[in-house]
Amino acid sequence: MSTLEEIKTSKKNLDKAIESNNNESTLQILQNLSQAKITLEILKSTKLGKSVGKLRKHSNSEIQKLSEGLVNAWKKLLDAGASTKKEDDSKKRRNDEEQSSPSTAKKTKKEEEKPKAEPKVVKQASRPTGGNTQIRDKTREMLESALAPTDQVTDTLSAPQVAMDIEHELYTMFNGNTEKDYKAKFRSLHFNLKNPKNPALRNSVMKGELTADNTQDMASEETKRERKEIEEWQQKAAQVSQGNRTSTNMFKCGKCGKRETTYFQLQTRSSDEPMTTFHECTNCGNRWKS
Numbered sequence: 001m002s003t004l005e006e007i008k009t010s011k012k013n014l015d016k017a018i019e020s021n022n023n024e025s026t027l028q029i030l031q032n033l034s035q036a037k038i039t040l041e042i043l044k045s046t047k048l049g050k051s052v053g054k055l056r057k058h059s060n061s062e063i064q065k066l067s068e069g070l071v072n073a074w075k076k077l078l079d080a081g082a083s084t085k086k087e088d089d090s091k092k093r094r095n096d097e098e099q100s101s102p103s104t105a106k107k108t109k110k111e112e113e114k115p116k117a118e119p120k121v122v123k124q125a126s127r128p129t130g131g132n133t134q135i136r137d138k139t140r141e142m143l144e145s146a147l148a149p150t151d152q153v154t155d156t157l158s159a160p161q162v163a164m165d166i167e168h169e170l171y172t173m174f175n176g177n178t179e180k181d182y183k184a185k186f187r188s189l190h191f192n193l194k195n196p197k198n199p200a201l202r203n204s205v206m207k208g209e210l211t212a213d214n215t216q217d218m219a220s221e222e223t224k225r226e227r228k229e230i231e232e233w234q235q236k237a238a239q240v241s242q243g244n245r246t247s248t249n250m251f252k253c254g255k256c257g258k259r260e261t262t263y264f265q266l267q268t269r270s271s272d273e274p275m276t277t278f279h280e281c282t283n284c285g286n287r288w289k290s
């Protein structure tokens with residue numbers, strides 16, 4: 001037996017034999033291995049040395065001896081392989097040095113550096129060009145951080161790409177003028193994208209569903225929704241006279257931190273759901289629901 005597949009099978013059987021403490025089988029396989037023609041390639045691809053190496057500390061002295069012998073033989077194989085390779089390499093280097101004129105040597109060096117520099121080159125190539133690149137870069141960076149990946153959703157687009165697209169849209173929207181209007185639009189966009197109350201906006205942008213222009217509409221939808229909630233609160237509050245409200249120090253105002261509030265409860269949803277509690281801070285007037 002000498003092919004890679006056969007040795008692979010032997011290795012599997014050896015691992016099994018070791019695991020099940022089958023000394024007889026372990027010995028048999030080790031004996032077979034000592035007869036087999038093991039090459040460096042086989043050793044590397046089967047990682048046979050690892051399994052056999054452990055057996056040098058086996059309680060069975062015969063297994064110990066056999067595995068020791070195998071490992072020593074394979075070590076020589078490895079050492080020989082390593083030194084041949086080293087020799088080859090240094091020979092190759094010498095040849096290169098002798099053969100290459102200064103100009104080709106320079107070229108080789110350049111080519112070696114190329115793969116490393118590649119990502120940077122790509123990024124720079126797609127960076128905004130034209131206008132005030134300093135402002136545009138800053139805009140792009142801030143948009144990118146506002147669009148940074150979240151745990152909640154898996155994005156289909158990449159934040160850097162979307163940030164770049166949005167910035168480009170802003171840039172063309174104001175005909176390449178990156179001053180007042182551009183900055184104002186960016187600021188409101190950035191604010192809305194970072195608004196923790198409106199994660200849907202960021203997610204829609206990252207799905208490519210929204211552009212810089214219609215994010216504004218969606219953001220104002222959110223503002224409308226908030227206003228509606230306050231109005232709802234006021235309507236409900238109007239139904240409940242001051243006398244029906246309970247003063248308490250149980251609740252802490254999120255705005256001023258005082259525990260001077262009144263509250264009342266209403267059934268706002270279906271009857272099997274808990275009541276909604278409407279709070280009002282008597283200190284600062286802050287209102288909230290819970």
Ligand SMILES: [Zn+2]
Pocket residue numbers: 253254255256257258281282283284285286
């Ligand atoms: Zn308050």
